[in-house]
Amino acid sequence: MKSYAIGIDLGGTTIKAGSVDAGGGIIKTVTMDSLAMSGPQAVIGQLLKTINDLMAQHAGETCTGVGIGAPGVVTGGSVVKNPPNFAAWERVDLGDAIRREISLKVEVENDANMAAVGESKFGAGKDHPNFLFVIWGTGVGGGIIIDRKIFYGSHGGAGEIGHLSIDMNGPRCNCGSRGCIESYIGQRYLSERTRNALAAASADSHTSGIIALVNGDVQKIDPKIIAQAAESGDPLAKAIFVEAGTFLGYALASILNILDIRVVVIGGGVSASPQFVYDAVTVATRERVLKPHKEGIRILRAELANKAGIIGAASLVM
Amino acid sequence: MKSYAIGIDLGGTTIKAGSVDAGGGIIKTVTMDSLAMSGPQAVIGQLLKTINDLMAQHAGETCTGVGIGAPGVVTGGSVVKNPPNFAAWERVDLGDAIRREISLKVEVENDANMAAVGESKFGAGKDHPNFLFVIWGTGVGGGIIIDRKIFYGSHGGAGEIGHLSIDMNGPRCNCGSRGCIESYIGQRYLSERTRNALAAASADSHTSGIIALVNGDVQKIDPKIIAQAAESGDPLAKAIFVEAGTFLGYALASILNILDIRVVVIGGGVSASPQFVYDAVTVATRERVLKPHKEGIRILRAELANKAGIIGAASLVM
Numbered sequence: 001m002k003s004y005a006i007g008i009d010l011g012g013t014t015i016k017a018g019s020v021d022a023g024g025g026i027i028k029t030v031t032m033d034s035l036a037m038s039g040p041q042a043v044i045g046q047l048l049k050t051i052n053d054l055m056a057q058h059a060g061e062t063c064t065g066v067g068i069g070a071p072g073v074v075t076g077g078s079v080v081k082n083p084p085n086f087a088a089w090e091r092v093d094l095g096d097a098i099r100r101e102i103s104l105k106v107e108v109e110n111d112a113n114m115a116a117v118g119e120s121k122f123g124a125g126k127d128h129p130n131f132l133f134v135i136w137g138t139g140v141g142g143g144i145i146i147d148r149k150i151f152y153g154s155h156g157g158a159g160e161i162g163h164l165s166i167d168m169n170g171p172r173c174n175c176g177s178r179g180c181i182e183s184y185i186g187q188r189y190l191s192e193r194t195r196n197a198l199a200a201a202s203a204d205s206h207t208s209g210i211i212a213l214v215n216g217d218v219q220k221i222d223p224k225i226i227a228q229a230a231e232s233g234d235p236l237a238k239a240i241f242v243e244a245g246t247f248l249g250y251a252l253a254s255i256l257n258i259l260d261i262r263v264v265v266i267g268g269g270v271s272a273s274p275q276f277v278y279d280a281v282t283v284a285t286r287e288r289v290l291k292p293h294k295e296g297i298r299i300l301r302a303e304l305a306n307k308a309g310i311i312g313a314a315s316l317v318m
Numbered sequence: 319m320k321s322y323a324i325g326i327d328l329g330g331t332t333i334k335a336g337s338v339d340a341g342g343g344i345i346k347t348v349t350m351d352s353l354a355m356s357g358p359q360a361v362i363g364q365l366l367k368t369i370n371d372l373m374a375q376h377a378g379e380t381c382t383g384v385g386i387g388a389p390g391v392v393t394g395g396s397v398v399k400n401p402p403n404f405a406a407w408e409r410v411d412l413g414d415a416i417r418r419e420i421s422l423k424v425e426v427e428n429d430a431n432m433a434a435v436g437e438s439k440f441g442a443g444k445d446h447p448n449f450l451f452v453i454w455g456t457g458v459g460g461g462i463i464i465d466r467k468i469f470y471g472s473h474g475g476a477g478e479i480g481h482l483s484i485d486m487n488g489p490r491c492n493c494g495s496r497g498c499i500e501s502y503i504g505q506r507y508l509s510e511r512t513r514n515a516l517a518a519a520s521a522d523s524h525t526s527g528i529i530a531l532v533n534g535d536v537q538k539i540d541p542k543i544i545a546q547a548a549e550s551g552d553p554l555a556k557a558i559f560v561e562a563g564t565f566l567g568y569a570l571a572s573i574l575n576i577l578d579i580r581v582v583v584i585g586g587g588v589s590a591s592p593q594f595v596y597d598a599v600t601v602a603t604r605e606r607v608l609k610p611h612k613e614g615i616r617i618l619r620a621e622l623a624n625k626a627g628i629i630g631a632a633s634l635v636m
Contacts, residue, residue: 073610082610129472130471130472144576146471146472151469152578153448153464153577153578153579154447154448154464154577154578154579154580155578155580155610155611155614156578157578157610158576158577158578159576159578160575160576160578160608161575161576163572163575163608164482164572164575164576165484165568165571165572165606166483166485166486167484167485167486167487168484168485168565168568169485175608175609176605176606176609177571177605177606177607178606247486250483250486253483253495254481254482254483254572255576257478257479257481257482258462258476258477258478258479258482258573258576258577259471259472259476259576260470260471260472260473260474260475260476260477260478261471261472262472262473287494287495288483288494288495288496289495290478290481290493291493291494292391292400292473292475293473296473
């Protein structure tokens with residue numbers, strides 16, 4: 001009998017779910033707006049509906065289980081604590097709530113770890129038993145894979161690499177610390193840096209292709225636009241990205257020294273950026289990391305892109 | 319029949335060895351100058367002599383094995399690579415060399431990890447299954463204990479916390495990077511910072527108790543002297559230590575965010591410093607670490623002091 005696993009990427013904006021085959025291929029998908037602001041019961045209802053929808057499309061086949069990736073800290077493969085952008089949600093045993101309604105194996109995991117597992121099983125980490133997974137998007141997060149398994153630390157939250165400070169006197173970060181790498185290269189900060197650089201350049205009476213791409217509305221600037229401008233040769237856009245990649249490389253050098261890991265897989269929204277960004281990350285990491293690590297440093301582009309959530313989630317119950 | 323384990327702390331200057339009982343108590347010790355600059359064969363000869371000396375003092379008892387702590391990277395519980403301050407020593411299978419001569423269990427481990435294991439079994443880490451061990455001495459090193467076991471990373475060298483950068487534009491470190499925490503608070507740097515501060519203060523016609531303690535010879539300034547001056551109320555000495563503790567706390571916040579560990583045990587030469595240094599480390603770590611971690615943060619003084627090497631080494635074969 002054919003079998004499949006269900007993987008669900010639970011986000012504050014969207015719930016993306018899919019059935020996945022043993023080779024990591026997505027068979028069917030279901031997507032819906034997330035009722036994150038309506039409280040846990042509404043979200044649990046959505047998850048159950050999603051699971052039933054997918055199972056109905058696989059009548060007569062065996063479902064090996066349901067994997068769910070959730071934001072926030074997840075403990076014991078089941079309990080989701082304080083996910084950002086979810087209302088009235090302090091501590092919810094999501095795994096238990098689902099298991100009570102359907103008699104399947106259910107595993108819940110932090111979304112960054114989930115994506116890391118997906119890259120480990122089916123993506124850029126396939127050939128690397130140990131790697132650091134970086135999500136570079138709105139914020140900067142990560143997951144640590146050791147011996148093909150998630151490294152949890154002592155309380156389940158290991159991998160918060162966005163809050164490694166690269167300058168103790170640097171800009172104030174949302175978390176309260178200073179100089180966190182996220183406060184330099186997170187999507188919002190990167191867009192802000194670009195607006196500031198454009199303002200300074202226009203004072204010098206330089207112009208940039210970025211302005212044309214957003215029809216003069218600098219509030220529309222985001223990493224995608226900057227990448228687009230950089231790829232068509234805009235020097236300011238390119239400089240912004242090279243600087244961001246260099247800062248990330250500096251942070252990675254510190255992290256890799258502590259973990260003694262040599263391979264980094266970068267995913268998240270910004271990971272679609274041009275190759276020269278990866279080159280900048282690689283150069284900066286190699287420049288700053290301890291000598292015995294230098295040669296082995298590999299900075300890889302995540303391969304599963306926006307499918308990482310579904311495939312990673314499903315792979316936990318395969 | 320009574321039993322004991324042998325623990326050896328192999329250093330570039332001194333070899334300290336001892337027999338250790340099941341409760342972590344040192345029974346007999348042997349100490350000799352290390353022939354580190356005379357090549358591996360000379361050192362192996364010394365280790366064998368040390369082991370035989372100790373065994374002769376325990377005639378009729380059972381030796382459970384020999385644990386050896388060595389500088390440099392140690393892999394597979396046996397091979398010692400490029401230990402600093404050892405001549406003609408690229409890659410030596412020390413465990414194998416000893417096992418060939420004596421029919422006992424032999425385990426070799428990196429010295430920082432060894433001390434961490436000692437603190438875990440018999441010292442400040444006894445009640446903490448997960449903690450970061452920091453050696454604050456000539457340099458800054460460390461070991462990561464997860465579930466009471468050493469966390470090795472992918473190549474056996476995890477825990478090099480001295481080369482976490484706290485300022486990407488900071489002073490050049492010996493390792494080639496910039497702003498490494500070691501380049502602010504390692505023994506040599508700390509002494510240098512103190513000399514510079516004294517020079518600046520004397521230009522302001524201030525004086526410091528430190529000068530009296532070294533009879534005017536500022537080259538004699540070391541962390542022990544600074545601690546002594548601080549304890550007798552010297553403001554400059556105190557300020558130097560508070561600053562160093564604060565920098566260490568900033569580094570720890572980044573590290574604890576990544577590893578999701580809450581407990582830190584500080585050992586090494588500088589760990590004998592006054593309580594206010596630990597307070598400064600604690601305040602700075604709590605100030606900068608992610609919110610969910612803040613309350614659980616514990617910065618503890620190592621308990622085994624200069625016995626950590628022998629006890630830690632022995633505990634690997636107990």
